[in-house]
Amino acid sequence: MVTTGRRVGRPRAEQRPDSGLSAPEELLRAAAELFTTHGYAATTTRAVAERAGLRQATMYHYFGGKEDLLAALLESTVRPSLELARELLADQERSAEARLWELCRSDVELLCGGPHNLGGLYLLPEVRVDRFDGFHRVRAELKEAYGALLAATGAGAALASDEAALRTDLVFGLIEGVILVHRSDPERPVAAFAAATADAALRIVGAAGAAGGAGGPA
Amino acid sequence: MVTTGRRVGRPRAEQRPDSGLSAPEELLRAAAELFTTHGYAATTTRAVAERAGLRQATMYHYFGGKEDLLAALLESTVRPSLELARELLADQERSAEARLWELCRSDVELLCGGPHNLGGLYLLPEVRVDRFDGFHRVRAELKEAYGALLAATGAGAALASDEAALRTDLVFGLIEGVILVHRSDPERPVAAFAAATADAALRIVGAAGAAGGAGGPA
Structure with a gap:
C-alpha cells in the first residue's frame, strides 16, 4: 500500500x-x-x-x-460480453436461439447492473477519438458475434445477408438502447428487464418462441 | 442584425x-x-x-x-415527435399499427437525420439535472403517446397493462438506441433504416404484419 x-x-x-x-x-x-x-x-x-x-x-x-x-471503463462494458459470446458460439449443445437470448440477457445485465450507468460513457464525444480503438474493436467484435448467432437461428438463416446485418444492428441498438431506459428508471429490477429485452431481441430477429431452453418466455 | x-x-x-x-x-x-x-x-x-x-x-x-x-437543443429532439404523436393519436382513419409504425419511423428520422448526432446529448450527465425538466417532461409525454398507440394495437390490447408498459419501454429504448447505431455508421441512408426500425418496433409489440397501410413491409 x-x-x-x-x-x-x-x-x-x-x-x-x-x-x-x-x-x-x-x-x-x-x-x-x-x-x-x-x-x-x-x-x-x-x-x-x-x-x-x-x-x-x-x-x-x-x-x-x-x-x-x-x-479501461469502456472496455469493461464490452469485454465480458465478448468472452461470453465466444463461449456461446462454441457451444454445440444449445440452440442458436437460446444462445442469442442468453447473450442479450447477459449483456443487458452488464450494461445496467453496475452502480453507475457506465454505458452512458459510450456517447461521450471523446469516445469517437481514435485513442479508444481498443474499445471500438472489442465492440465491433461483439457485434460480429451477435451477427453470427443471429445467422445461426432458423429465422436468421432464412434472411438475405443484408437483411440479417440490418437485424443485427437493430438487436445491437436495442441492447445498447437499454442504457437510456435504465437511466430513466434506475430502480427497475434488472434481471426481469434483461430477460424481457432478450425476448424483444428474438422478436426482432423473427425467432420469438424458438428459444425454448433459454429459461425465458421468449 | x-x-x-x-x-x-x-x-x-x-x-x-x-x-x-x-x-x-x-x-x-x-x-x-x-x-x-x-x-x-x-x-x-x-x-x-x-x-x-x-x-x-x-x-x-x-x-x-x-x-x-x-x-433548446434537447427539446428539439423530442418536440416534433410529440406533435406528430398527438396528431396520430387523434387520427381515427388509420389503424393503430400503421400510426405506431409512422411515429417510430418519423422519430428515427428526427434523431438520425440532422447534421449532428443531437440524440447524443441525451446521455450527458448534465441532462440529469432538474434544470432540463422541460425536456424530461416532453420526453415523458412522448413515451406516454407511444404507450397509448401501442395499447390501441390489436396485439397491445391483448397484453396485461404491466407487460404493455414494458413493451413501450422496449420500443422507446429501441428508437433511442438507434442514436448509437447511427453514430457507428453515419453514412447509412436514414430513410430505409428508419423504416426497418419501425418494422422492428412492431415486432417487439407483436404486431408485425398488421401495419398494412403504413407503407413499410412490417
Missing part, C-alpha cells in the same frame, strides 16, 4: 476506504462515479485519486492518465 | 455566414456542432457566438447561457 503517513492533514488522499478492492479497481470505481456524475471533461485525475483514497502518483503508476481510465 | 462594423479585425465575431438562418437558429446550429464535437463541458458561450458569427451579447439576448442552448 501507498499510505506513508508522511503528509499529515490530508487524510482523504492517503487513506483508502476498507473496500477490499485493489488500487486499480478502486481507481476505476472512483473514475466511474466521477465521470458519470460530474462528467468526463469536468473530472481531474487528482479528483479521481482523492476519491479513491490514493495519491495521484499511485494513480499514474497504474494508469497513464484520464483517458486510460476511460478506456 | 448586429454587425456594427465597429470592431475591425474581428470579422468572425461580427459577420454571420450567409446561411439564411435567423440569429437564434444560427446559435443553435453552432451550439449543436460544438457540443457534439468538442463536448458540452469544453464549449464556452463565447465559442458558440463566434462559430455563429455573432457577438456574445447577441447570444445573451436570445439565450440565458449555455444551459439554455442545451435545453
Whole structure:
C-alpha cells in the first residue's frame, strides 16, 4: 500500500476506504462515479485519486492518465460480453436461439447492473477519438458475434445477408438502447428487464418462441 | 442584425455566414456542432457566438447561457415527435399499427437525420439535472403517446397493462438506441433504416404484419 503517513492533514488522499478492492479497481470505481456524475471533461485525475483514497502518483503508476481510465471503463462494458459470446458460439449443445437470448440477457445485465450507468460513457464525444480503438474493436467484435448467432437461428438463416446485418444492428441498438431506459428508471429490477429485452431481441430477429431452453418466455 | 462594423479585425465575431438562418437558429446550429464535437463541458458561450458569427451579447439576448442552448437543443429532439404523436393519436382513419409504425419511423428520422448526432446529448450527465425538466417532461409525454398507440394495437390490447408498459419501454429504448447505431455508421441512408426500425418496433409489440397501410413491409 501507498499510505506513508508522511503528509499529515490530508487524510482523504492517503487513506483508502476498507473496500477490499485493489488500487486499480478502486481507481476505476472512483473514475466511474466521477465521470458519470460530474462528467468526463469536468473530472481531474487528482479528483479521481482523492476519491479513491490514493495519491495521484499511485494513480499514474497504474494508469497513464484520464483517458486510460476511460478506456479501461469502456472496455469493461464490452469485454465480458465478448468472452461470453465466444463461449456461446462454441457451444454445440444449445440452440442458436437460446444462445442469442442468453447473450442479450447477459449483456443487458452488464450494461445496467453496475452502480453507475457506465454505458452512458459510450456517447461521450471523446469516445469517437481514435485513442479508444481498443474499445471500438472489442465492440465491433461483439457485434460480429451477435451477427453470427443471429445467422445461426432458423429465422436468421432464412434472411438475405443484408437483411440479417440490418437485424443485427437493430438487436445491437436495442441492447445498447437499454442504457437510456435504465437511466430513466434506475430502480427497475434488472434481471426481469434483461430477460424481457432478450425476448424483444428474438422478436426482432423473427425467432420469438424458438428459444425454448433459454429459461425465458421468449 | 448586429454587425456594427465597429470592431475591425474581428470579422468572425461580427459577420454571420450567409446561411439564411435567423440569429437564434444560427446559435443553435453552432451550439449543436460544438457540443457534439468538442463536448458540452469544453464549449464556452463565447465559442458558440463566434462559430455563429455573432457577438456574445447577441447570444445573451436570445439565450440565458449555455444551459439554455442545451435545453433548446434537447427539446428539439423530442418536440416534433410529440406533435406528430398527438396528431396520430387523434387520427381515427388509420389503424393503430400503421400510426405506431409512422411515429417510430418519423422519430428515427428526427434523431438520425440532422447534421449532428443531437440524440447524443441525451446521455450527458448534465441532462440529469432538474434544470432540463422541460425536456424530461416532453420526453415523458412522448413515451406516454407511444404507450397509448401501442395499447390501441390489436396485439397491445391483448397484453396485461404491466407487460404493455414494458413493451413501450422496449420500443422507446429501441428508437433511442438507434442514436448509437447511427453514430457507428453515419453514412447509412436514414430513410430505409428508419423504416426497418419501425418494422422492428412492431415486432417487439407483436404486431408485425398488421401495419398494412403504413407503407413499410412490417
